[in-house]
Amino acid sequence: MDTASAVQMVTAQIERDRDFPVELTQELVRIPTVNPKFESAAGLNRETDAQRLVAAHLSAAGLTTEQHEVFPDRPNVRAYRDGSGDRSLVLNGHIDVVPVGDRGTWSVDPFGAEIHGGRLYGRGGYDMKAGIAAAIAAAKAIHDCGIELAGRFEVHSVVDEEAGGFGTKGLLARADAPSAVIVGEPTEEQVMLCQGGLEWVRVTLRGRNAHTGWRYNDLYPQRDSADRTRPGVNAAELAARLITAVGQLERDWGCRKPAHPLLPPGVNTISPSVVQVGAGLGADGLPATMTNPAITPDVAVIDFDLKYLPTETSAQIRAEFEDFVAHWAAQDSWLREHPPVVQWELGDLHFPAFDTSPDFPVVDSIRRQRAALGKTTEITGFVAVCDGAFYRPAGATPLIYGAQGADAHGPDEWVDVNSIVDTAKVFAAAAIEYCGLRATPR
Numbered sequence: 465m466d467t468a469s470a471v472q473m474v475t476a477q478i479e480r481d482r483d484f485p486v487e488l489t490q491e492l493v494r495i496p497t498v499n500p501k502f503e504s505a506a507g508l509n510r511e512t513d514a515q516r517l518v519a520a521h522l523s524a525a526g527l528t529t530e531q532h533e534v535f536p537d538r539p540n541v542r543a544y545r546d547g548s549g550d551r552s553l554v555l556n557g558h559i560d561v562v563p564v565g566d567r568g569t570w571s572v573d574p575f576g577a578e579i580h581g582g583r584l585y586g587r588g589g590y591d592m593k594a595g596i597a598a599a600i601a602a603a604k605a606i607h608d609c610g611i612e613l614a615g616r617f618e619v620h621s622v623v624d625e626e627a628g629g630f631g632t633k634g635l636l637a638r639a640d641a642p643s644a645v646i647v648g649e650p651t652e653e654q655v656m657l658c659q660g661g662l663e664w665v666r667v668t669l670r671g672r673n674a675h676t677g678w679r680y681n682d683l684y685p686q687r688d689s690a691d692r693t694r695p696g697v698n699a700a701e702l703a704a705r706l707i708t709a710v711g712q713l714e715r716d717w718g719c720r721k722p723a724h725p726l727l728p729p730g731v732n733t734i735s736p737s738v739v740q741v742g743a744g745l746g747a748d749g750l751p752a753t754m755t756n757p758a759i760t761p762d763v764a765v766i767d768f769d770l771k772y773l774p775t776e777t778s779a780q781i782r783a784e785f786e787d788f789v790a791h792w793a794a795q796d797s798w799l800r801e802h803p804p805v806v807q808w809e810l811g812d813l814h815f816p817a818f819d820t821s822p823d824f825p826v827v828d829s830i831r832r833q834r835a836a837l838g839k840t841t842e843i844t845g846f847v848a849v850c851d852g853a854f855y856r857p858a859g860a861t862p863l864i865y866g867a868q869g870a871d872a873h874g875p876d877e878w879v880d881v882n883s884i885v886d887t888a889k890v891f892a893a894a895a896i897e898y899c900g901l902r903a904t905p906r
Contacts, residue, residue, distance in 0.1 A: 470611050470896050471833070475889040477605040482885045485594075485601035486584065489884055490577035491517060492559075492593040493586035499560040500538075501627045511623050514559050515541050518621045521600045526607040527619065534623055534634040542635055543603070544618040551615035552642035553826070553898050554860070555599035555891055556632065556851055557649075558625030561588030562873050569875040583869070583878040590869035590879040595648025596621050598867065598884055602891035615899030618642060625851050628813040632851040641858035644826055644898060646891065648866045649850045653839070653883060655830055656864040658726055658774040659846040659853065661817035663781065664810035666749075667706065667766045667789060670802050671699035673743055674760040682760065696760035697798050700741045703764035706804070707736045709792050710768065713785075724774050724819075726845035731771065734785075738767035749807075767810060774819035774845070782808060815849040818856040820863050826894050830865060833893035837886055865890065 465473075478485075495517065498508040515531060522543035523529045531539040564574040564587050572578050574587040584594070599619045606613070622631030674682060674696025682695040711734075718730030742751025743759040751763040772781040786806050793799035808814075822843055831841045846852075852862030867887045869879035 465901070467897050467901055470609070470901055471893045473609050474605045474611060474892045474896060475833070475836070477609050478601060478885065478888050478892060481601070481605065481608075484604065485597045485884050485888050486579075486881050488521065488597040488600060489584060489589055489594045489879070490579075492597060493577035493584070493589045494575055496575050497559050497561055497588065498563050499624065499626045501624070503563040509537075511538050511559055515539050515621060515623075518559065518596060518600065519543070522603060522619055525600065525603040527603060527617075532634070532638060534631050538623045538631075540623060540631050540635045541621040542618065542639055544616060545613065547613055547616040547899060547902065549616055549640060550643060551899050552618070552644070553615060553895050554618040554620055554642040554645040554855070555602065555895070556620045556622065556645050556647045556855070557592050557596035557599060558622050558631065558851065559593070559596065560623050560626050560631075561591070561593075562626055565875065571876055579881060582881050584881055584884070585876060585878045587877055590650050590867070590877050591872035592649050592866060594869070594879040594884045595650070595866045595887065598887040599648055599891055601885075601888035602895060605888070605892050606895065611896065612902040613895065613899040614902040616642065617895055617899055622851065628811060629815060629851050629854055630812075632854045636854060636858050641855060641860045643860060644824075645852060645855045645860045645862045646826065646894060647850050647852045647862060647864045648887070648891070649846070649864050650866040650869055650872060650879070651846070651864055652868050653834070653865070653886070654842045654844050655827055656726075656844055656846040657820040657822060657824075657827070658724060658818060659849055659864070660724075660727070660731060660774055661772045661776065661778055661781070661853070662813070662815040662849045663770045663772070663778065663808060664813045665768045665770050665785065666807040666810045667768070668749065668805040668807070669699050669702045669706065669764040669766070669799075670745070671697035671702055671760070671762040671764070671798075673762045676758050676760055679760065697762070699761045699764035702799070703739060703741060703766055706766065706789075706792065707739070710734050710736065710788075713788050721773060724845060726843065727774070727847065731847055732773050733769075733771050735769040736766055737769045740765045772817065774817045776817065778814065778816060815853040816857055818852055818862055820861055824861055824863065826863060826898050829894040829897040830890055832897075833890045837889065
């Protein structure tokens with residue numbers, strides 16, 4: 465039997481068993497797996513329970529299954545069928561989800577997994593338990609049809625993607641990387657071949673404390689006598705100036721740097737996302753006092769979410785940002801003597817960029833299967849970041865493909881039911897065509 469016939473057999477099996485990936489998505493949504501780094505409460509952080517369910521289904525699909533804790537009570541699942549490493553494929557997904565937020569903004573139970581009008585509602589259904597369910601359904605159909613793949617085939621269900629990708633990084637530290645990976649993030653059934661890099665960078669500015677009753681002494685010329693109170697330097701105002709300057713750098717990057725053909729122009733942004741200002745630098749690197757407006761603040765800590773292009777490297781972008789901050793500070797007499805401190809990988813977060821060629825064989829597999837489903841394929845890029853970032857440095861070629869839906873991280877998150885089934889078909893076809901066949905089906 466050739467690969468085309470094997471694909472036809474397996475996709476027909478998925479169609480016959482189409483309720484399986486949908487019902488599995490529902491089961492997974494009904495097990496709350498909110499990342500405990502964002503919210504920890506009774507019943508919300510059940511990643512172990514969800515991963516136990518994932519592992520059971522993957523074992524039933526004939527894969528060797530392992531679980532390893534990345535953090536206490538937060539295990540990864542790695543399931544694999546041995547084969548050649550030269551044409552090995554991983555289907556990757558994350559089991560953790562973001563918090564529900566204000567439940568009053570939801571029209572359905574966030575963990576009810578209700579289906580209305582062909583849409584499956586619930587936190588994490590779209591981002592991205594549907595992707596995990598589709599990967600399991602693909603593995604199950606390959607097993608049910610007796611297909612033996614020549615290349616190693618794996619499914620990775622990981623924790624902590626939403627907080628920095630530490631699940632996938634932990635898994636790759638224990639296992640050989642594949643030659644290819646499909647990350648099943650929701651992509652509206654578009655093939656996404658690239659993503660920019662992401663850095664969390666902190667800039668700390670130091671001013672000088674003073675009493676705000678003497679603010680006029682800080683701002684206006686005074687007689688400089690021996691008993692003059694030393695002028696304060698307001699770190700909040702230094703921060704405002706830096707934020708404005710970095711905003712100009714952001715616009716310069718967006719206009720000056722050639723846009724990636726698969727991404728919107730200006731996707732390389734520098735967002736001042738967290739600003740903390742106060743008096744005294746604490747041992748944790750943050751202002752010690754932030755509740756007394758009568759103190760001219762001497763510490764400002766600004767955390768930037770910095771995204772760079774797939775064609776750039778972290779080393780390049782770090783050097784460029786640091787050079788800008790140094791030149792900005794050199795324009796001010798105080799900052800020349802008290803230069804800003806730049807700290808990278810805040811919270812150990814760092815997502816490298818990747819840029820996969822449209823000629824990569826898995827892309828053609830996806831195109832062919834989607835054509836068989838009567839659909840055209842759009843090739844584009846991922847404007848956010850995902851765990852594909854960590855497979856590329858390990859030696860794997862990543863791309864992103866997943867189901868249709870909407871409202872990830874928002875109220876009434878939903879995923880299209882038919883799209884879950886079609887995604888499973890695409891995953892199965894890609895696995896068969898990329899890994900190749902080793903034996904005749906039973």
